Amino acid sequence: MVSDVDQVDPREIQTLQVYLNEYAQQIEILTQQLSMIEQQRIEAAAAIETLLAVRENAEATVLLPIGGGALLRVKVLDTGHAIVNLGADVSVEWSTEDAVKYLEGRITELEALEKKVAGSLEQLQARATEVSRRLEAAYGAARQAQAGRGGS
Numbered sequence: 001m002v003s004d005v006d007q008v009d010p011r012e013i014q015t016l017q018v019y020l021n022e023y024a025q026q027i028e029i030l031t032q033q034l035s036m037i038e039q040q041r042i043e044a045a046a047a048i049e050t051l052l053a054v055r056e057n058a059e060a061t062v063l064l065p066i067g068g069g070a071l072l073r074v075k076v077l078d079t080g081h082a083i084v085n086l087g088a089d090v091s092v093e094w095s096t097e098d099a100v101k102y103l104e105g106r107i108t109e110l111e112a113l114e115k116k117v118a119g120s121l122e123q124l125q126a127r128a129t130e131v132s133r134r135l136e137a138a139y140g141a142a143r144q145a146q147a148g149r150g151g152s
Contacts, residue, residue: 016135023128030121034114041110044103051103054079055096 054060058079063071082099085091094102 016131019131023124027124030117033117037110037114041107044107048100048103051096051100
């Protein structure tokens with residue numbers, strides 16, 4: 001008995017499978033990137049909310065993470081300034097207003113990046129779907145050829 005793969009060009013099947021595997025890996029990477037971007041956006045929004053709340057209530061206490069899932073309840077000494085990490089181990093002390101503006105700009109950048117990555121993800125998913133259809137068609141043709149020979 002001849003298998004389905006023997007009825008079609010095995011190189012085409014192998015190539016399509018390689019493409020499908022590569023697309024699946026790229027889709028996974030982009031999905032992870034989208035998740036990280038969303039997490040960064042949520043953290044920036046939470047930071048803005050906290051900065052504004054602390055500025056409005058100088059007597060407020062905040063929870064300070066100290067590692068290991070432990071937190072300290074602390075009073076903020078300077079509610080008019082914040083130290084913001086710009087990346088690459090660079091941090092800057094800014095007024096609360098400037099820190100909020102920076103974080104809002106960062107959120108805008110993250111939203112734009114999220115749209116770009118989502119667009120790339122859609123394109124990859126469309127390509128993967130097309131390759132999957134071609135692969136199914138190749139296997140379908142092989143089954144028909146097998147059935148045709150079996151009925152002779």
